[in-house]
Amino acid sequence: MKKIITLLFISLLVVSCGNSEKGSLEEIIKTDDLTAIKSKKMELSKQQSELTAKIDQLDAAIDRLDPNKNLALIRTEVVNDTVFNHYTEVQGDVATKENILIYPEYSGLLTRVYVKEGDRVTKGQTLAKIDDGGLSSQLAQIEAQASLAKTTFDRQKRLWEQNIGSEIQYLETKTTYEAAQNSVNQLKSQLGKTTVRAPFSGVIDEVISDQGQVVSPGQNQLFRLVNLDNMYVQASVPENYLNQIKTGTSVIVEIGAIGKQFEGKVRQVGNFINPNNRTFQIEVAIPNEEGLVKPNLIATVKLNDYSAENAVVIPENTIQKNSMGESLVYILEPESDSTGVAKRVKVETGYSYGASVEVTNGLKPGDLLITEGGKNLRDQQKVKIKN
Numbered sequence: 001m002k003k004i005i006t007l008l009f010i011s012l013l014v015v016s017c018g019n020s021e022k023g024s025l026e027e028i029i030k031t032d033d034l035t036a037i038k039s040k041k042m043e044l045s046k047q048q049s050e051l052t053a054k055i056d057q058l059d060a061a062i063d064r065l066d067p068n069k070n071l072a073l074i075r076t077e078v079v080n081d082t083v084f085n086h087y088t089e090v091q092g093d094v095a096t097k098e099n100i101l102i103y104p105e106y107s108g109l110l111t112r113v114y115v116k117e118g119d120r121v122t123k124g125q126t127l128a129k130i131d132d133g134g135l136s137s138q139l140a141q142i143e144a145q146a147s148l149a150k151t152t153f154d155r156q157k158r159l160w161e162q163n164i165g166s167e168i169q170y171l172e173t174k175t176t177y178e179a180a181q182n183s184v185n186q187l188k189s190q191l192g193k194t195t196v197r198a199p200f201s202g203v204i205d206e207v208i209s210d211q212g213q214v215v216s217p218g219q220n221q222l223f224r225l226v227n228l229d230n231m232y233v234q235a236s237v238p239e240n241y242l243n244q245i246k247t248g249t250s251v252i253v254e255i256g257a258i259g260k261q262f263e264g265k266v267r268q269v270g271n272f273i274n275p276n277n278r279t280f281q282i283e284v285a286i287p288n289e290e291g292l293v294k295p296n297l298i299a300t301v302k303l304n305d306y307s308a309e310n311a312v313v314i315p316e317n318t319i320q321k322n323s324m325g326e327s328l329v330y331i332l333e334p335e336s337d338s339t340g341v342a343k344r345v346k347v348e349t350g351y352s353y354g355a356s357v358e359v360t361n362g363l364k365p366g367d368l369l370i371t372e373g374g375k376n377l378r379d380q381q382k383v384k385i386k387n
């Protein structure tokens with residue numbers, strides 16, 4: 001640094017002197033006389049060396065006479081009161097209740113697959129069609145029989161209302177019609193199972209069975225359907241936090257894999273304590289507007305178990321321990337804009353979180369805390385500020 005300042009100073013002197021000699025320098029250069037040019041350069045170099053030596057002498061005198069030269073350098077920051085929050089961190093997993101495998105409800109040939117992987121579908125949309133094995137023809141026959149039974153019943157009903165015919169005839173035709181209608185409804189229900197529909201809106205994440213494959217209920221998986229709109233994190237919390245965690249408790253969720261942090265609230269608290277690890281389950285709903293949150297991602301759930309208003313909070317690395325285990329920090333008592341005295345203060349600490357510690361006694365807002373250069377200080381030692 002001193003060399004840079006010296007060169008700048010010399011440059012200024014050379015420039016100031018050079019203004020008067022500018023004409024002569026230009027004249028020498030214009031002569032194209034190499035001997036004269038080299039001679040002028042040697043003259044200026046000698047002047048530069050003499051100036052550098054004089055400046056070094058001045059620096060030595062300043063160092064000898066400056067009382068602040070060997071003072072320890074420190075940095076400070078003003079202590080302020082703030083809100084301090086302490087969190088307990090537990091691990092959780094991202095999940096969704098709308099992540100299912102779709103199975104067929106009817107055995108037969110998979111005649112059509114209407115969707116492909118990545119397609120967004122709506123609730124009730126047709127995904128595939130299974131061959132009905134002649135159910136459509138049977139339905140047409142039974143519907144014809146049901147229509148005839150209805151016509152017969154309607155006529156018998158009109159006659160019965162006119163007191164014509166016997167009651168047993170009326171009841172027989174009514175029973176025949178109702179049985180035929182029940183058969184139609186039952187067959188329609190079976191026929192409806194040949195059409196595979198989406199149980200909720202979402203995205204076809206995987207097409208598992210191919211068109212032309214014979215499928216059976218409970219054996220062949222057709223599709224994986226996922227809806228990423230209603231995501232949540234499930235985590236296990238130690239039982240000693242049972243009184244502090246309730247429905248609506250604010251939490252922070254961090255998902256490291258995607259570099260996202262969310263603020264949320266506990267939407268469900270489990271009523272069962274796991275006897276193996278003494279924990280209970282909680283659920284926290286999280287947004288997924290960008291679609292980056294996926295099922296089974298690992299999440300860190302931060303539970304706010306302590307808060308303090310108007311708390312004094314300082315960096316943890318500013319605290320030192322003495323042989324008695326007491327916590328010590330150094331504060332600055334300024335003497336001027338650049339110097340002051342370091343004062344050792346005993347403090348009492350509360351909770352710590354991250355790189356911060358709550359100080360419950362020993363510091364007050366407005367104190368100048370020494371944040372750098374305090375490791376080797378002594379009480380009442382004079383220091384130099386380099387803020």
